[in-house]
Amino acid sequence: MSDQHEPPAQAPVEDSLKQVKDLLARHRLVEGLVHKQNMPRHELVESLVHKQNLVELQKKLDKLHPADVAYILEALPLEDRLLVWNLVKADRDGDILLEVSDAVRESLIATMNIHELVAAAASLDTDEIADLAPDLPKDVVQELLKSLDHAKRVQVESSLSYDEDSVGGLMDYDFVTIRADVTLEVALRYLRRLGELPSHSDKLFVVDRNERLIGTLPLKRMLVHDPDVHVAAIMSDDPVKFSPSDPATDAAQAFERYDLVTAPVVDARGNLVGRLTVDVVLDFIRAEAEEDMLQAAGLREEEDLFSTVWKAAKNRWLWLAINLCTALFASRVVGAFEGSIEKLAALAALMPIVAGMGGNSGSQTLTLMVRGLALGLISKENTKRLLIKELGIAVLNGVMWGSMMGLITWLLYDNIGLALVMAAAMLMSLIVAALAGFVAPIIIVRLGHDPAFGAHVLLTFITDSMGFLIFLGLATLVLL
């Protein structure tokens, strides 16, 4: 629905945010004054200045694209956010709820009653209703489904039946079909009767009498060919198409690779069931990248910048708990060598370097493996070759950085034995780190997860424990 509001490009959204904040500040100022002078509440509501600011704010909001309103809601603390939310015209609620992040959506939905929610969702397309449904209370969803006609209800239910990260979960039902045996003139007359084409339409879908997809007809071809040409003569008869059960990541790669704007989705019998558009794919790619970034820091879900301390802390605990466990394990490895450390306290100062360098070089191997696995560039035949390469780099780095740290250790402690232990431990722990960085994502994929899932925690666990073990063990054996 989003192309119904022309986005006002001349005023970037940051400027709009600033204007909204200014209006809010003026509103607060008036409210503060009134409060100080102990004006009764109803006079405050009547206060002309006060009203003026809110009216101006509302006008400003009405002119904004739903995505811009969403951006402003994200950037405002809870109190201001709800004030702005209440000023937004009800018929735009649905579009805006679709655009905000999960965390902010939750804060907005919490303030709405069942009637408002049903009305907001009912204004959306069926695929958008399905996107919103998981965040709505169950009774709202039931009420909503009841309010839809049969065809739409079937579409919502089918969208809900697909995984969020599948093509079925991303597709919409907004497409125009046409027969192959008509002329462009007939097709154009049909389109004029329709009066409007769905957003992002760059092609019509050509189907036979059984609704089986047999080709696509790019709109631009319709414009440059003579009206008496037949659709069959200028359609593409082998278009890129997807199945509803295809993973969304595969579809995203195809959109990137083949520069698609829209693509048909067909069922097992080849019947047209939906349409995928580049804007949804773009949102998916961005959301995936964000999720990876948040996951890498152990944030379980997107955090509302202005959520409460308690809620934010809970979001972060699981990861901290896991890390505490791995750190405790590494600590016990060190604990096993307390006798050695008592005799030679320099070991305690040097051991973090061995573990740290292992962690850093291991994470380089890990990152390249995760990327290669995600892109499908790593296969059985080339794993051996890649492992040899990574081990080669580890040996090269181990010799180089090990020698350097050996030298530094010798200069610092004037103990040639300690220097040699340092050098050898660096070499060994870089080799272990390369192995760990190489194997960890492969194991994680075998277990059926995304290669990046938990890979860094696992790597740090190995490089810390093994780094301490190698360095302190070697020192105990050789020096003490």
Add this chain to the structure above:
Amino acid sequence: MSDQHEPPAQAPVEDSLKQVKDLLARHRLVEGLVHKQNMPRHELVESLVHKQNLVELQKKLDKLHPADVAYILEALPLEDRLLVWNLVKADRDGDILLEVSDAVRESLIATMNIHELVAAAASLDTDEIADLAPDLPKDVVQELLKSLDHAKRVQVESSLSYDEDSVGGLMDYDFVTIRADVTLEVALRYLRRLGELPSHSDKLFVVDRNERLIGTLPLKRMLVHDPDVHVAAIMSDDPVKFSPSDPATDAAQAFERYDLVTAPVVDARGNLVGRLTVDVVLDFIRAEAEEDMLQAAGLREEEDLFSTVWKAAKNRWLWLAINLCTALFASRVVGAFEGSIEKLAALAALMPIVAGMGGNSGSQTLTLMVRGLALGLISKENTKRLLIKELGIAVLNGVMWGSMMGLITWLLYDNIGLALVMAAAMLMSLIVAALAGFVAPIIIVRLGHDPAFGAHVLLTFITDSMGFLIFLGLATLVLL
């Protein structure tokens, strides 16, 4: 140019890769047999079976979309890659070079002579030539510019003058303009005379007689309106438009926010100078996400999976060197407390936990700050509020995890003083970590960098050194 090859969706690219690998394996097998039997080289070339495999491989490659050939080249070790590259038809070299990663592009360009390179680049659009030019030898670029006509040369030179990460660096020159005072019928006749529209065209750009942009006309509106309507009546007169100097990230956000397919680029006087398309924006977004991921692990550039050990190692050194320095600094902090550690070796075992938990919780704060800064959600007014929130979380976490580690320490070492020191050190270092995670990206932005640039290294430096200092310092003061 990419929409000239219909991508064969029915056979996913992974299948094509497998088929190519099979053909290569068969080719190698024959070559191996011939080699074993000491056949002279010219007989080998004549060998029918051998030839057949290569012919079949070439046929297979000719049928593939340039992006699919690029994917296959990425997945093959250098030797096989160059064999495949030589089989690809010369007129597709340019398109394929555009699709491969920088590292692989370098390996392919290294095998081509100046004439091949000029011919490959000359087959591209002017904006694509500009994309390729930075990777080409200087004499090739000069030769290439000489071979272009004046208008095209000006376009290439203007593209080259813009920053790679600006709208000017991403825009193309493939657009169709039209006047506002003509009817759709006239416009349609004009388009039919043109015979073809540029890829991704979803709208025409409406200009006045001075080439000033005054609106856009979506193709789908042309299809649904009567031929006697005037362009002015149905055009959008306030379209989203960009300036060549706008940062590409801003344009990417606008494409996402407003679900654009193409957008005009205008100069300061409002004259149309170029066009931005969603496929280029998509590639940009993906490339940015990849770069962030690689940068986070200190990989300076994309690595060819099959590059030499030496080349790959050099790519990774800078980061390891920086990390060695920060680790050395942290090690000297520990070194200052060697006396305390000799007396109480348990300190050495416990200190990595304090530093590690600080690093982990600090990186959670950091990640949210980096995201908020990148999206422009963090402003002067709300920094204080956010800082208070992050400090609140740090105190909550510090009390919780600190008490837990205090208890564990007491159980492990039966030393109540040590347990209290542990708890207090955890609390303090989590507060320091939150401060560091909060301030580091702000400082980096002030210095004019991307907020993620080096932020994690800086954070680890602070949390490690301060974690050790707080824990060992407190222990020395209280216990010894």
